[in-house]
Amino acid sequence: MMTFWGLMIPLIGTTAGSACVFFLKGKIRPSLQKALLGFASGVMIAASVWSLLMPSIEMSQNMGGLAFLPAAAGVLVGVFFLLILDRSIPHLHLGAKSPEGPKKEKMKKATMLVLAVTLHNIPEGMAVGVIFAGALSSSSEITMAGALTLAVGIAIQNFPEGAIISMPLKSDGGVSRGRAFLYGTLSGVVEPVAAVITILLAGLVTPILPYLLAFAAGAMIYVVVEELIPEASQGTHSNIGTIGFAVGFVIMMVLDVALG
Template sequence: MEFAEIKEWFFGLNPIYQSLTGGLFTWGLTALGAALVFFTKTVGNKTLDAMMGFAAGVMIAASFWSLLVPSIDMAAHQGVIEWLPAVIGFLTGGLFLRICDQYLPHLHPGFPMDEAEGVKTSWRRATLLVLAITLHNIPEGLAVGVLFGAAASGVDPSGTATILGAISLAIGIGIQNFPEGTAVSMPLRREGVSVGKSFWYGQLSGIVEPISAVIGAAAVLMVQPILPYALSFAAGAMIYVVVEELIPESQVHGNTDLATLGTMVGFSVMMILDVALG
């Protein structure tokens, strides 16, 4: 099958299936990152910090170009105050992640067990690591689903949400998911967990993305007026993750300059993808 035929086939899919495909792609790259445990037992802190910084940069750029800008444009076409849905959704997304962060037991990669967050539990380290990554995979999946739903269904009167833009968002999130899978599987492997289990837990953190992508697409298709709020909600949730988790984690080993450069490179890559394809 030629590329043109694949493109025509994909563009003709129901938005729900497009969102599912995008979510499965981002999950697949999480699994690919986790699969590094089959080839090596450890990845240096400098490499991991640069990768986490890169992931932060991708999420910041995606939040602005792929989510907040379309949210503001859509609000204008709906006849409401342009910035209002963006602000409400953005702050609500951050608040949602704050509540999840406070109550869901989880452990950020690279931190000891006594620094686990959320409700106290006897769950194993592997489970807590998976939950930490899963927390910020939820808004990523929602972002992909909402954008595909808006683009493919024609519910976006402003025309700022396009299928190519949704594809670029899925590609960008997929790229930054690679180090997230590695960030779960590698610490477990270093602690003596088997290769198979380390990979399993690493990829498991991304399985929520196709699920939340489908939920996001279905929500905007059923309740079209919430679209600008849904986009900015995903943006707020992702920015919360970047500031509260990814940037601090990328600098905890003292590699601040390297992590910062990684963030700038990630931002640039996502900006190029969004502007070129969107």
């Protein structure tokens, strides 16, 4: 039961953030959006390091001086996996005029905005799935408290992410508040789905758990460097995004060290 709720925590964060569409009027101010994007970036980078890469290296200590290999290989494969998804799925980023990926002439703007956030959420779901797989494995040093910490951290950064997708859908996408909330929530459904699939795979191939941890970290790092940081740095006052990054990074680091 604890594992179930652990997998659902990130979706709850996305749903709560998407519900902001019912309480906030108009658009999110650009400065606030930059801060939220920076905050999400900081949480994801800190989670990648403390919750995924460090456990991956620690689990590979029996390899001696080559203990870095699973982490290095996993990160690179995770980056290339997201690169392939980025090129294969049509999506539209906030503030962008033209979509990325395969051209779909008839696809609605709202749909492509949701697909962009869904693409971000896949590696987060994988990260939660692999950390819980490690906690459930008797051969792993990952604790259930550490897994829950990562889930809570991702839920915290999912809250502003949910607001960032639902608010523009209402103001720019031309959809109702109810549909904007629904689309924002659906963009987060991929997280528990990806988590469950990852747990099932990790249960079959426990020996490669260090690679899977690093794979999830690489996928999250790709999203931050390719999408979130550039979006937070657009236009003037990009230092607001940098401050948000620092705050998110520190909060996730403290959570992981104190509770993990």
